Amino acid sequence: MSDAVRADALLDEMPREGRGRLKVFLGAAPGVGKTYAMLQAAQAQLRQGVDLRVGVVETHGRAETEAMLTGLPQQPQQRLEYRGVALSEMDLDGILAKPPKLLLVDELAHSNAPGSRHSKRWQDVQELLDAGIDVYTTVNVQHLEALNDQVRDITGVQVRETLPDWVLQEADEILLIDLPPRELLERLREGKVYVPEQARAAIDAFFSQTNLTALRELAMQTAAARVDADLSRRYRQQGQQAPALRGRLLVGIDGDAQAERLVRHACRVAERRHLPWSVVYVDTGGERDETRLSYLQGAQQLAERLGGEVVSLRGSEVSKTLIEHARERRASLILVGRSRQRLRRIWHLGRGLAERLLQLGQGLEISVLDTEASHTPALSRRRQPVVWRDYLLALLATLLASAVALGLSRVLELPNISLILLAAVLVVAVRSSLGPAMACAGLSFLAYNFLFIPPTLTLTIDRQQDVLTLLFFLLMAGLTGNLASRQRRQLQALRETQRETSALLELSRKLTAATDRQAVLAAAMQQLGLWQDVEVSLLSRSPDALWKVEAGAQRLLTDLERAAADWSWQHDQPAGLGTGTLPDGRWWWLPLSGEEGPLLLLGISPKDGRSLPAERRRLLTALGQPLAQALERAQLAEDLEAARLHGQTEELRSALLASVSHDLRTPLTAMRGSIDSLLALGEQIPLADRRELLEGTRDEAERLDRYIQNLLDMTRLGHGGLKLARDWVAPADIVASATQRLRPVLSPLQLEIQVPQQLPLLYVHAALIEQALVNVLENAARFSPPQGRLRVAIEADAEELRFIVSDQGPGIPEHERTKIFDMFYTAARGDRGGQGTGLGLAICQGMLGAHGGRVTVGEGLDGLGASLTLHLPLHAQPQMEEEQ
């Protein structure tokens, strides 16, 4: 026994996290005492102090049941109005608002009134279990889906309120409430079983002794099968070999009425033999009409509900395709229905599907189910739109061929004539469908007879062998026509498949290429938009429950549709049209989810009041997977980018703090020191020195002011709050005010100003450019040797104007020339870079950048030092007035 299998069994045993436990009281028929038993158990729990409540219990007026109900806390029902009738249902929301530990829910298979959240009570119970509430419930065996047709066979009554098998299989405990049929009948007579007057006749038929016995056996079988499953699971847990999973069951279905029956049967067989099972439909390219499709979908949906896998294949021949698939999936058993259609029988030369399977399938077990015809309605005639054009084509082709044949009849022999007519049939078959092809065959046959078989121009045949010739001709014509039209159909079907597949591929490809959310949405809309018959919408839900349409159609949703969307989002499951939850709207919702829950909600609404076939829903669910993954990927990328930016901001902030702390303190230290000295030592310091201290203090104060201005500018740059109030400015004015502001700093140097007389006007925010120039000048001054030369020059050409500041300092090595404008670089250098203000050059670049200019670094004066050039683009000079 493999560890994997054992591990699976153990995992199954583990209480599912947070999920409630379901205990089912199973009975063969109404009146055996399930509700009573459930209430009894509940009373016992209540005595042990368990917090329980009665969700819904139907006593049917029986006194004993009523008595057992007393003392149990009840959840009031909610009232629903439907078509003027007041109905009461279990109050699901009320229960979820204040969840008890244990809830009693009677009649698990009950259908809820329209307007309830779910269409079935068992779906309500699933939600309760998900919320961690334990549930006691009652079920009659006739409500089990898989047993539905058996029950019908026994009782003659088709039960509509069914329960999917997996619900029972997932139940944690099943208790069989048994009552021998005779005793049950006695209770009925004594009036202890509630019988509604209207249904009395039917119930009398139902409650016959034979029926009850049979139902009892069914119930026992179900319970026994459950015990069996439990037992084998225990075996597996202990590592012992229980009937191991071997092989697989395939059931082949077609679009007819017996498909559902086959599925049910397959389910039972698979269960009995502990096999996984799949429902296989082979599309041979036949006509697709609504009836067939609906039968097919019904069967496929049923299969899903019963826990089977649904497979759709395409192939030219059903038997071969089935066998191939069986070998692929290592199936051990193939189940098919007996072919009904005589046409098919004839076609395959009297051998039905089963016989062919037997022939091809070596080592496989073939099982054939013959279902009764009594209950199946006759397959409606396939109504194809009759394309008159094609029949006309058939006629014309025949006429043309006959004409040609007539023309050549002198040269050709009789058999060869037939070939020409055959050609016509082939052409018609290839260009249209079976009907016209057959029509052409018939017409050709007549033409052949009329025109060429002696005696010509009559329909009588003289020679005996010509009869044979004619018959063979008809046969040939029919065969070729059929074959050709089938090929054409298959080609069409293949093309359609190819289109679908390539659409899927295209979507996957586009999604892989999409790097952000917008691109993903665009790709999705593009592909989904190829389906013309539905409307597509992608919605997102904000934390405060507001819906926003991210892409696609924007339609007003009804309350019900919105509720379905909310439910779908919260439970991460499809809901809406075609599902069991809130199906009354026009939208089907599919959540596209990542690790942490839904990212987007896909909404599909068929146009023109059509329905949404299960196949399409399945295709969309499959598409949803790569879409959800792509969305999550985009989300992660965004998160990563945000984290990176955040990291960068943090780095900048700490660099700034370091700079501020140093660069603010330094001038303050000097100021404080100078002033303290003056205060403390005052008279003792010579006048000249006193003056020097005071001047030093003032200079430091000015430096502090400049630094603070830089900080302010930096915050404005950073927040994008730099509003340029541009005006016409004379460049010389900027130099004037900058040098004025820096007078104390520049005084120990030899300042040279080279500004031409005629300069164009700049259209800039003067204060910012001035600040930039101040920063550059200060920088140059700081690095200049004492008495060094510092030159400020302005150059202008047609495109730009340049402020050039050159010094004789140590210069800036090549590799640092771009780095000096980096805020991190200069700030990090800190103390080593001289008198702080690592921000100055970075701000300079920011100011110029905001104007569309830039800063460059070059060689300084006389081969020493460096020069910084501020480039500013020139605007078209304004119109000047005439000189007066």
Place this chain on the structure above:
Amino acid sequence: MSQNPATILVIDDEAQIRKFLRISLTAQGYKVLEGATGQEGLAQAALGKPDLVVLDLGLPDMDGQQVLRELRAWSQVPVLVLVLSVRASEGEKVLALDGGANDYVTKPFGIQEFLARVRVLLRLAGGVEQASAAVSSGPLQVDFAYRRVSLDGVEVSLTRKEYAVLAQLARHIGRVVTQQQLLKDIWGPTHGEDSHYLRVVVGHLRQKLGDDPTAPRFIVTEAGVGYRLREAL
């Protein structure tokens, strides 16, 4: 300054600033009144009838512009106002100047500059515009009566606009004149934003007066606000 010393009211919420202004102004021989808030300042103005008000625009209780309006509203004789404002808020300065302030000083300021501006304003004493027929700033002389401008006695030939600008500045010598004011007065009310006209004219003016634009001695550009004709250095 030898006769009745002028009374100067200082309205600023910063005690340290009031202190050093008081000390400096008193040292110059002025009488100093103080107000820490807008309301207080207005009350002091009503009581003390100062000749000049030094008004900080960043007051806690009232908007400086509003104080300005109030000052102008109820005083018969328009009181002179020198506003203190921070750097890079040119809009605020222009607003104040348009609202009736006579000049401004940018914080942090040098005391020399401040005292110079105070002196210039007090010289007006009653009138806003220069009453005299001629004005001089060092070698430069502007004669309003004859519409003559001379440099070191040598006449300088100016165009009509150039003269108009220089004359306007000269009438407000030592004080700032906003560029909007210049444009509206000289070019017309619709030309308030055509600053390029002014730039060119001033450029020509400087050239004709032999003034270095990168270190002008006569016409100083107050970036974003206007121009000022310097007094003798």
